[in-house]
Amino acid sequence: MDEANEVSARRTRAAASGQGGQQGPHEVEVRSPDTGLRHHRWTWCQIGERVYPTRRFLARNWRCPTRGCDGGMINVFPWENPHFAPRQRHPEYPDDPLEGGWYPIL
Ligand SMILES: [Zn+2]
Numbered sequence: 001m002d003e004a005n006e007v008s009a010r011r012t013r014a015a016a017s018g019q020g021g022q023q024g025p026h027e028v029e030v031r032s033p034d035t036g037l038r039h040h041r042w043t044w045c046q047i048g049e050r051v052y053p054t055r056r057f058l059a060r061n062w063r064c065p066t067r068g069c070d071g072g073m074i075n076v077f078p079w080e081n082p083h084f085a086p087r088q089r090h091p092e093y094p095d096d097p098l099e100g101g102w103y104p105i106l
Pocket residue numbers: 045046047048049050064065066069070071
């Protein structure tokens with residue numbers, strides 16, 4: 001069994017046992033303390049093309065954590081959703097990206 005399958009199997013077992021454990025990469029898990037809305041785990045900013053945990057955007061009222069970036073709510077996209085940039089063009093980008101990693105759209 002390769003590593004990816006092993007991880008997948010562990011997630012499946014955790015879910016089946018009802019113990020919670022690590023959530024799958026596509027599960028929504030972040031809840032805004034202000035609005036109560038749930039969000040994807042990762043959020044990508046189109047200005048600097050970097051991705052951060054959504055909680056970091058929430059903590060800043062959706063302002064981008066990148067130093068010097070003026071990206072805000074209208075500039076960000078849910079990373080896990082394959083219909084949004086940049087993963088619409090790059091399905092090979094990882095479900096769990098590097099925090100602050102640069103993932104260009106082109
Ligand atoms: Zn930004």
